[in-house]
Amino acid sequence: MSTLHSPSAQVVRQAIDWSLRLRQPEVDPRLYEQCTQWRSAHADHEQAWQRVQTLSSDLNSTFDALPGAGQTFETLENSARQLSRRRTLKLLSGTVLLGSAGSWLARDYPAWNADFSTGIGQCQSYRLADGSQLQLNTDSVASLAGPGQLQLERGELLLDCTTPVSVAGRHGHFEAQAGRFVIRQEASRSRVSVLQGQLSIHGVGGPVTQVAAGQHYWVDTKGVQRLAELDMEAGAWAQGLIVTRNMRLADFLAELGRYRRGYLGCTDDIAGLRLSGVYRLADTDQLLAMLPKTLPVQLNYRTRWWITLQRQV
Structure with missing residues (x-):
């Protein structure tokens, strides 16, 4: 269980500002000393600084592996230097993106102003004030x-609650008096799975739908649709697992790709x-390496971040 504590958005912006200023050519040596003083003034300052530096390193690694993206981060930085400070912060926070690799930046950049957020490959658990457990x-x-x-x-979230709770999403909102349920929000629809208790789906412009334990529904702007069954266990990710039931390989790779950077x-x-089994998410590279042992496939590495499976020769 992790205790929720992250630097404020203002502190993160200050860290980004310091990082940009120190990337300028011919930096005044006194600026390094001033930045060090700012970092040591409060623990949150140092935490924000380290996160910004980690992000910068990760972005460089990711962009280096993408076709045509070699200059994207450099372009982003150079453009940022020519903009006002306010627009620079928007640029680096993902509201303004440059180049064909912009979606990669948006996906990798943490949501600093949110109450709860996770990065790629990270699952996090929080205890809420009402005693509910959010994952x-x-x-x-x-x-x-x-x-x-x-x-x-x-x-995607999993909520275990003993008091009334509601979750608002892009395609409607969901209410439960008590229970355990999973909500997964995609671009055009959301999937709801009730593990315990009962949930009410309030769709866009439609009647309220009651969902019982063991049931699954798709929800979109057109309505609510019952699913007969899933090809993977809805809440297994909370235990660090993908549990499949006769799942197509293409769908399995799309699911696994959510937990790693790059193309898969x-x-x-x-x-x-088809795959059926229990797969641990702790090491996705190791998981991929096991697939040729159970399926007639082989891994083709274009780069570490660009992997295609093809039929075994």
């Missing part, structure tokens, strides 16, 4: 909207191969 899956963002109210802004896919002739 966020990889690359997810949620915020408190009031007592017993959550806003799912991106990704397969050729069309093996996309329909």
